[in-house]
Structures are given as structure tokens and as C-alpha cells.
Amino acid sequence: MVSEIREIGVTAGKANDFSEWYTQVVMKAELADYSAAKGFMILRPYGYAIWERIQKLLDRELKKLGHQNIYFPVLIPESLLAKEADHFAGFTPQVFWVTSAGDTTLGERLATRPTSEAIAYASFSKWVKSWRDLPLLLNCWNSVLRAEIKGTKPFIRTSEFLWQEGHTAHEKEADAEEEVYRILELYRSLIEKILAVPVYVGYKSEKEKFVGAEYTTTLEALMPDGRALQMGTSHNLGQNFSKPFEIRFLGQDNKEHFAWQTSWGVSWRLIGALIMTHGDDKGLVLPPRIAPIHCVIVPIYYNVKDREEVRSECERIQQSLKKRKVRTHLDDRDHYTPGWKFHNWELKGVPLRIEIGPRDIKAGEIVMVRRDQGKKVHVRNDLVETAVINSLREMQENLYESAQASLRDRTTYAQEYSELMSYIQKDFGFVKAAWCGDESCEERVKDETGADIRLIPLTREEARTTCVVCRKESKHVAYFAKAY
Amino acid sequence: MVSEIREIGVTAGKANDFSEWYTQVVMKAELADYSAAKGFMILRPYGYAIWERIQKLLDRELKKLGHQNIYFPVLIPESLLAKEADHFAGFTPQVFWVTSAGDTTLGERLATRPTSEAIAYASFSKWVKSWRDLPLLLNCWNSVLRAEIKGTKPFIRTSEFLWQEGHTAHEKEADAEEEVYRILELYRSLIEKILAVPVYVGYKSEKEKFVGAEYTTTLEALMPDGRALQMGTSHNLGQNFSKPFEIRFLGQDNKEHFAWQTSWGVSWRLIGALIMTHGDDKGLVLPPRIAPIHCVIVPIYYNVKDREEVRSECERIQQSLKKRKVRTHLDDRDHYTPGWKFHNWELKGVPLRIEIGPRDIKAGEIVMVRRDQGKKVHVRNDLVETAVINSLREMQENLYESAQASLRDRTTYAQEYSELMSYIQKDFGFVKAAWCGDESCEERVKDETGADIRLIPLTREEARTTCVVCRKESKHVAYFAKAY
Numbered sequence: 001m002v003s004e005i006r007e008i009g010v011t012a013g014k015a016n017d018f019s020e021w022y023t024q025v026v027m028k029a030e031l032a033d034y035s036a037a038k039g040f041m042i043l044r045p046y047g048y049a050i051w052e053r054i055q056k057l058l059d060r061e062l063k064k065l066g067h068q069n070i071y072f073p074v075l076i077p078e079s080l081l082a083k084e085a086d087h088f089a090g091f092t093p094q095v096f097w098v099t100s101a102g103d104t105t106l107g108e109r110l111a112t113r114p115t116s117e118a119i120a121y122a123s124f125s126k127w128v129k130s131w132r133d134l135p136l137l138l139n140c141w142n143s144v145l146r147a148e149i150k151g152t153k154p155f156i157r158t159s160e161f162l163w164q165e166g167h168t169a170h171e172k173e174a175d176a177e178e179e180v181y182r183i184l185e186l187y188r189s190l191i192e193k194i195l196a197v198p199v200y201v202g203y204k205s206e207k208e209k210f211v212g213a214e215y216t217t218t219l220e221a222l223m224p225d226g227r228a229l230q231m232g233t234s235h236n237l238g239q240n241f242s243k244p245f246e247i248r249f250l251g252q253d254n255k256e257h258f259a260w261q262t263s264w265g266v267s268w269r270l271i272g273a274l275i276m277t278h279g280d281d282k283g284l285v286l287p288p289r290i291a292p293i294h295c296v297i298v299p300i301y302y303n304v305k306d307r308e309e310v311r312s313e314c315e316r317i318q319q320s321l322k323k324r325k326v327r328t329h330l331d332d333r334d335h336y337t338p339g340w341k342f343h344n345w346e347l348k349g350v351p352l353r354i355e356i357g358p359r360d361i362k363a364g365e366i367v368m369v370r371r372d373q374g375k376k377v378h379v380r381n382d383l384v385e386t387a388v389i390n391s392l393r394e395m396q397e398n399l400y401e402s403a404q405a406s407l408r409d410r411t412t413y414a415q416e417y418s419e420l421m422s423y424i425q426k427d428f429g430f431v432k433a434a435w436c437g438d439e440s441c442e443e444r445v446k447d448e449t450g451a452d453i454r455l456i457p458l459t460r461e462e463a464r465t466t467c468v469v470c471r472k473e474s475k476h477v478a479y480f481a482k483a484y
Numbered sequence: 485m486v487s488e489i490r491e492i493g494v495t496a497g498k499a500n501d502f503s504e505w506y507t508q509v510v511m512k513a514e515l516a517d518y519s520a521a522k523g524f525m526i527l528r529p530y531g532y533a534i535w536e537r538i539q540k541l542l543d544r545e546l547k548k549l550g551h552q553n554i555y556f557p558v559l560i561p562e563s564l565l566a567k568e569a570d571h572f573a574g575f576t577p578q579v580f581w582v583t584s585a586g587d588t589t590l591g592e593r594l595a596t597r598p599t600s601e602a603i604a605y606a607s608f609s610k611w612v613k614s615w616r617d618l619p620l621l622l623n624c625w626n627s628v629l630r631a632e633i634k635g636t637k638p639f640i641r642t643s644e645f646l647w648q649e650g651h652t653a654h655e656k657e658a659d660a661e662e663e664v665y666r667i668l669e670l671y672r673s674l675i676e677k678i679l680a681v682p683v684y685v686g687y688k689s690e691k692e693k694f695v696g697a698e699y700t701t702t703l704e705a706l707m708p709d710g711r712a713l714q715m716g717t718s719h720n721l722g723q724n725f726s727k728p729f730e731i732r733f734l735g736q737d738n739k740e741h742f743a744w745q746t747s748w749g750v751s752w753r754l755i756g757a758l759i760m761t762h763g764d765d766k767g768l769v770l771p772p773r774i775a776p777i778h779c780v781i782v783p784i785y786y787n788v789k790d791r792e793e794v795r796s797e798c799e800r801i802q803q804s805l806k807k808r809k810v811r812t813h814l815d816d817r818d819h820y821t822p823g824w825k826f827h828n829w830e831l832k833g834v835p836l837r838i839e840i841g842p843r844d845i846k847a848g849e850i851v852m853v854r855r856d857q858g859k860k861v862h863v864r865n866d867l868v869e870t871a872v873i874n875s876l877r878e879m880q881e882n883l884y885e886s887a888q889a890s891l892r893d894r895t896t897y898a899q900e901y902s903e904l905m906s907y908i909q910k911d912f913g914f915v916k917a918a919w920c921g922d923e924s925c926e927e928r929v930k931d932e933t934g935a936d937i938r939l940i941p942l943t944r945e946e947a948r949t950t951c952v953v954c955r956k957e958s959k960h961v962a963y964f965a966k967a968y
Contacts, residue, residue: 035557036564036606037594045552045622052553068529069536073519073644074558074596074627075580080520093586096559098596101631102577110521112558112582112596122520132819138529143558147585160557335616 009343010283018225018276025275026154029284029348039152039159043268046348049292050271051162055141057194058164058266061186067137067166072119074142075110081118083244090211091115094146096159112145117212117237117263120167121245128169128249128259135179136169136259155272156229156484163267169247169259173238176260180236183264184217187232195270196287196400197221197277198407199231200430200479202455207439210263214238220454220479222407223276226427228454228481231273234264272484277403278372284349285372287399288392294327295388296345300338300357314356317366317384324385326392346371351395352388370395411479417468420480424449430481434474436467442478444469451480493827494767502709502760509759510638513768513832523636523643527752530832533776534755535646539625541678542648542750545670551621551650558626559594560603567602567728574695575599578630580643596629601696601721601747604651605729612653612743614734619663620653620743639756640713640968647751653731653743657722660744664720667748668701671716679754680771680884681705681761682891683715684914684963686939691923694747698722704938704963706891707760710911712938712965715757718748761887762856768833769856771883772876778811779872780829784822784841798840801850801868808869810876830855835879836872854879895963901952904964908933914965918958920951926962928953935964 010028012020026032031047034040043051059069075098082088091114098110113119120138128136145160152158166183170176184201191197199219203209209216213235221229241247242258251257278285288294297318301310314330321328329350331341338355345353355367355376366384368377370391379387410429414420423431435441435453442453461477468474494512496504510516515531518524527535543553559582566572575598582594597603604622612620629644636642650667654660668685675681683703687693693700697719705713725731726742735741762769772778781802785794798814805812813834815825822839829837839851839860850868852861854875863871894913898904907915919925919937926937945961952958 033607033610036603037557037559037561040557040559042557042607043555045554048553048555051555069532070529071527071532071535071627071646073521073524073526074629075521075524075644077521095586096582096594097584098580099583100581101633102579104631104633110580119520123517123526126517143555145558147588149585149588160559162555 009347010281013281014224014279021279021281022276023154025279025283031271031275031284032154034154037159039148041152041154041158041160043162046292047268047271050274050286050290051268053290053292054190054194054266054270055164058186058190059141061190062139062166065137065182065186066135067139070138070140071142072113072116072123072140074113076113076116076119078109078111080122081111083118083122084212084241087117087212087241091146094148096145096147113142114146115144115263115265116140116142116165116167117241118245121241121247121261124167124169124242124247124259125245128247130250131171131252134169134171134249134259135175137166137179138168139164139166153272153484155268155275161267161269163265165265166263168262169242170261171249171251171257171259173260176236176238176262179262180217180234180264183234183262184219187219187234187264187266190266191219191221191231191270191273192400194287194289195274196289196396196403197231197273198400198404200455200457202457202479204233204455205439205442205453205478207442208452210235212237212240213263214240217458218455220481221273221277222410222429222481223273223484224406226410226429226482228430228483229269229273229276230454230483231270232264232266235262237261237263278399279349280372282343283347285399286349286351288351288396291349291351292327293329293350294392295321295329295352295354296341296350297328297330297354297356298338298341298345299330299332300355306358309361310356310358313361317354317356320385321388324389326385326388352391354384354388372399414468415465420445420468421449424451424480424482427482430454430479432461432477432479433468434465435476435478436470436472437475438467438470438472441467441469445480449480449482451482453478454481454483455479493831494765497765498708498763505763505765506760507638509763509767515755515759515768516638518638521643523632525636525638525642525644527646530776531752531755534758534770534774535752537774537776538674538678538750538754539648542670542674543625545674546623546650549621549666549670550619551623554622554624555626556597556600556603556607556624558597560597560600562593562595564606565595565602567606568696568725571601571696571725575630578632580629580631597626598630599628599747599749600624600626600649600651601725602729605725605731605745608651608653608726608731608743609729612731612733615655615736618653618655618733618743619659621650621663622652623648623650637756637968639752639759645751645753647749649749650747652746653726654745655733655735655741655743657744660720660722660746663746664701664718664748667718667746668703671703671718671748671750674750675703675705675715675754675757676884678771678773679758680773680880680887681715681757682884682888684939684941686941686963688717688939689923689926689937689962691926692936694719696721696724697747698724701942702939704965705757705761706894706913706965707757707968708890710894710913710966712914712967713753713757713760714938714967715754716748716750719746721745721747762883763833764856766827767831769883770833770835772835772880775833775835776811777813777834778876779805779813779836779838780825780834781812781814781838781840782822782825782829783814783816784839790842793845794840794842797845801838801840804869805872808873810869810872836875838868838872856883898952899949904929904952905933908935908964908966911966914938914963916945916961916963917952918949919960919962920954920956921959922951922954922956925951925953929964933964933966935966937962938965938967939963
């Protein structure tokens, strides 16, 4: 039995070999698997269940704000993709091209969508005629394809990924601007309150913004290896697409105008951040609000005599928890031992485990174990519901606080270029530094340290000094970090 | 105003020009739109909302039966697709091929999935090791691509379509067989009880079965133009895939076995059937159980004095209906007239309309109109909830009964080949006839009349005569029809 546990469990330490640890958690917790096509990933049922929770919660909020779902085709004619020149140039190196159907060579190549701006906005120009048709608030749940030539990493960097992409058109410039921040705030709330992953929020630099956008806002988290992870982006597209795609409408002033637009997205990468942030040497640790299963009940009996009594008590507890909306799973498989089940559900990061055996029943209690603490707690029968609900709430808070403390500890400020370099070289985390705004300084940092400007904070922080690179007048405090 | 209504309304008659009527309903009710890529379709928000209802209801039932969702990549290496030879031969004429990524030509062509058997079962062989891993009950919500060279028709025949595909593996042959019928029954329930479309259920002939299956079960509806529409299929794959893909497991008998498999799917074609079956000259008619909006409330006022009173009464009614789980929409847009709104919501097939004006408020009543009847009914204020709920139930039943009567009226039996030909030539509907089971007879009918064998009933009907074509001994009663 011991050897079996060892085999199914995670063998790499999170602190010692972070990359290997991550891959093992993904594979052994059965979140995802590699596919026959290189660079592609299969999202397995347990990973998919987490994605479904993200979808459900985000979809509900988007609908409350008036967004509607839509589906655009996966294949986009090359000429359409090329309509916005910057956009096209930014994506084509990664585009998969369909060149034939059956034995027939196509007259024009079709791109598998790297993102849907082009195909969506070709339709917007048909649908938007009058100010009455605005705002147009649309969202797609789909997958996009961008060939990854470099090494791929499950959830983080794959040639196809599941995501949602929002596409909106507005009457006024200010309406589009509001939408950008409304979505950014929605994402922040999802990421911090549900996934328990703290983020910095800000603008991308000109170099790093979405190709075709006026500006890009971003949410950046910090992973335990000191690398930043972009969690989502919300773009103000201005009229950069509405002009080439001719999204024109008759305004309330009876004149023709081009629409103002936004686009925004989060992907299954969020699941990668979850794993990295909260996992431990035993495997995944899921914040309760995103966990497909809140609480697993493991019946413990070693003879047939006890079996019925224990199972019926387990079922009673399961029913009472389900009534309180606790997502409870009773693992009553007879072909696995309780020990095997403990390890398996720990590996899968289920927040709470309840153990019930004949002795517990006699004592009128159950044993409860919080995944992030691992301590056995005895809870009286009549207090189980309250104890479970409180533990789930506390665990959610504790996971966030712990990640928040780590983000704080790993964010620093560099006065001197040498300091910046040294912090980055030792994978410290986020390094704030004054920046003149010039792309040449940004590129020098990238070339010499490997770090990007991850963001410029929304509420711009005053830099009372000069650019950390060139010592000319500084415009911003920028957040530098190496990134996934 | 009249001209505006004419422009947005359906101008073709369902009885006179069915094909044009269908296209106009799809486009004008804003269910779908054509896309820049030929043969592809955009599912617009109102159509997507119907698809989401189908997804929600089917997904819930599939999960109750123990199925889990999963995502497999959209690109499949050619060598993998080719592993089951019949399967490959059946699909390749319609496969879109990806041959390059960016500027790089790929070493091996990648197919955009025409269906996921190949890529799924390559993984099954890794995941299934022991009888303890079975049954494996998986489902995918995705899109598949099959190039349509002939004319396309929204929802019915497009080069990409949204669907779900189920893929299962079982320990015993009987388990797989049970799964095939369990899913068939689930589909029947969805299609008849929710979509209110009656179907015949049966087996496909050898010629028409899924390429690679042992046998295919099917659900066939009849459209008003006398053509059959395949609504869904559930396949018993036997060990036809588990052998080439090597899905082997150690059984309870400690011996190695190949798994027994099924696959099954329904697509957005169901929406096409809905439109054709229930629509009328004013546009779409939605059965309440599938309608995104059950009931639209249109406030009626012509001066500011009445505005507040009418709107507050509308809101009160909306709230009381929402509490009873009636999906109610209050159309309080000021820039459209009540008349425009009536026509618009009729076009969109909303089952019930409630009109509330100052006179109704004084009389302590509302006006209610059922979409399929069009008659104004006055309902006392305190009876609105009951009236709405009853009307929705009755409308659901009436739509089904009416479609059921039409299916019955348009199903007949042909003794002679000349009868069969004559029925098919006048687009009568389903023509039952005795059949010897030979593909040559099946093909002769196809060549000479354009009709296929749509199904052989599940409970085989005794044919007390000889084959309608060759007059040899007959094996089955087969259902012939021209089909979409």
C-alpha cells in the first residue's frame, strides 16, 4: 500500500523543484494531460470542473452587467484577419493555417482563430446601424489557437487554450473607457475573492499592450518562483478597429460616427495560477469557493458488521451538508482503503475531509481535517454543519491572506539599476523602479535581466527620482519582473 | 411605422416558400448570421440563449447519470485520425487540414476535429488500466468541422457546428449496450418534452450508420416540407476503436480485455428543427420550456402622465412572475412604439405577451396574448400568475400535440414500389415499406427517388410481405424519406 501511495503521490518538492512539482500536480491530480498533438493539452474532468466553476461565476456576473454570449466561427479568412495591420502583424507568427478541405486546396487560407476581433467586428459593421443598437456587449466562451514554438507548460503556455473573450461597441468614448475598468474590476473580484490569488492591477506599456489597442489594462499575480503571471487583460480599442472594419452608426445628433470598442479575456491560465499559488508537497490545495468538491466524506470500517452503520451515518451527514449548499462527496468505493482515499483527495486539493468510523459514531462525533492544515479535529455530531461552513470560510480567507503576505514580501523598490538587476537575477519577485517611459530603457532591462515591465499602476505612483536606467526625468513607477 | 414593420418582419409564407421562410426567420429573429468564411455560421445571442438552455438541461441530466465534461484539442494529427481505417475514410473528404503554423510548414498535417473519437481514445488507452477505471463516462461541449461543399443551411448544414459528443468505455458488452439506449432515451426526452418535436426512434441501416460503429441508433423528426431531419445519434462502437487504440484493462478475472465503447451526440441542428416545426408566418414560435424568455411585458402609454403608473404596474407583475420562475422580460425601451415591440417579440417567438396600459390598470386587469394563438385575453390582476403558468403549460402541450398529429398524418405505408415512389415524389413524409435488408435495394430507392432509409424501428415491425423493391423475403419494415 505504501508503495502505491508513493507512486500516485507528488514526489517533487514545491520549494526544491518548482517546475517538476507543478507538472506532477497537474498530471497526478488529473487536472490535465498532454495530447497527441505537440503543444496541445487535454483538460481532464477534474480540471474541467474547476473551469466550469470559473465559467459559471463569471458568466453570471457578465450577464448581470448586460452581456450576452455569442459564437463566432473558428476559421477566419486571411484577408479579414489582415484588415487591422498591427493586429495582423502581431498574431501571424503564431497562426495555424488551414490550406485545404478534403482533397481541395482552398482559394484563400483560413486562420484558426488566434482571437476573434477580426471576425467579430466584420459582423458588428452589419449589426450596428443606429445609436439604438449600442452598446453591443458580447462575450464568447471558446478556445483560441496560437502556435507555441518554445516549451509549453500546462495551463500556462499551450498552443490552444480555453478562454472567454468579450467584445463590445459603444456610442461614446467614455462608455468604452468605463467598460474597460468595469471588466477589470470584475476580473479582480473573481481572481482575488474566488481564486484567492492577490494581484496588482495596472496598465501595460506601449511595447506590451495588445496589438491594435489604445491601451491595455492587466492583472498580474506573483508565482512562488518569483515570476509574474498575467491573469487577464481588458483593452480599450478606441476606434482602431471600428475604422478599418467600418463599424459606423447614426448618432442621436443625426451624424455618422465610428463606434468605440473594448475587448477583454481570461483563460484557463487562471487554473495554473491556482495550482502554483496554493499547492503544497502533497498536491493541489483548492480555495473552497472554486473547489468542485468542498468536502469529501470517507467512511472507515474494517468489517461487514460496521459497514451499514457507518455508511448510513455518512449518508446522513452528506445530506445535511448538501442542504446547506456544501458540495459534498461521499467516497464509498469498496475497492480502495481509507488511507488510499485520504492521499488521493489530498492530492486533489479538496478543502475538507470528514472521517467517520464506528468509534466516532459511538462518541457522537466526526473527524474533520482541513486540507491546508492537516490537523484532525473532533466535531460533535450536532455541530458538523456549522464547523464545516466556518472552516470553509476561514480556509478561503487564510489562503488569500497567506498569498497576499507573500506578494507583499516579494515586492520591493530599486533605486539603482544594479539593485534592479540583482533583485531580478535572484528571482525576488516584483521590483518597482522609476522609468522615463522610453522603450529603449524598457528593452535594455529586458535584454540584460530578462524582466519585462509587467504594469504601471492604475493610480500612478509618483517617482521622485530619475529613470532607473537612463537617469533622465522619470514618468512612472513601473513594476518589473520576469514572467511566464 | 407600417413600412418599418414590414421590413423587419418575415415576408415569405411558410406554406408557399418554406426554404426562404426558414432563412428569413433565422436572420430576422436574429438567431444566426452568415460569416465571412463561406459555409460557416455565427450563432447570435438569441440563438445562443436557446443553445444555452439545451446545454443546461442536457448537461444536468448527463451529470445525474455520472458523466463528466472534458476538453480535447481541436487539432488532431493525421496519423492518429487514420488509426481506425473505416472511420478515417468516412471523414477525410470533409476534413480541413492545417499545414503550417506561422511561416513553418508542419511535419505532419493536423485535422481540425470532424469528431473526437480518435483523439479521445488515444487518451483512453493511457487512462484505462483496470476494471476499477471503468466505466469512463465523458462528454465534450465543443464544435466540429466538416467542410460542406454543397449548399449550406443555417443550423442544418454548416461547415462548423456546435454540439456535444459523448465518449464512454465500459467493462462489459452489455454495459455499453445499456449506455446506448440510456442516452437515446435521454435525447428523446429532451427533444419531445422540451423542444416539443416528436420523433421516431430506431436503427440506422449498415449503409447509413456511423463509420466505425457496430450499430447506430437515431432519432428522426419530420419537417413541414416532408423531409426527415436526423436529431441525434447514439452509437454502439463495440471494440472497433478499443482494439486499434489499444484501450485494454485488467479485468476482475485478472485477464486483459479490450473495453466496450459508445459515442453519441446532438448539435445545434436541434434549433433548426425547432424553427421549422413550430414557426409560422409571423416568425419563430418557441415552446415555453426552451424559450429564453417566457413572457414579455409591454407597457402601453402615450403621455408622460401615465408613464410612471404603467411602468410601476409592469414592474410589479414582472417581479411576481419572476418569483414563480417565469422568465419575464419587461421591454421598457422608450424609442420603440408598442406596435413595433409586439411585432418584434412575435418574430422572436416569445410564448406570451402581456400588455398593460392605463385602462387595464383602471379595470384591474392585464391583457395576455399567447404567441401560437394570437388572441387577446383579459386576465384579472390577482390571477395573472396562475393564468401565465397554465398558458405556458398548455402551449407546450399544444405545440407537441400539433406536431405529433402532423407526424402521424404524414407517415404512411407503401405496399408497392410504385406507391413508395409516388409518396416520396410528392414529399409526403415517412413511407414505411418492407425491406429485405440488402444494400442494393436501399441504393435503388435512393437513386430513383432520393429517399434514404431513415431508420428501422427499435421494436422491429413485422413485415408480413416481401421486399418492396426486389420482392424477396423481407427482414424489416424500414422508414423511407428524403432528408436534410
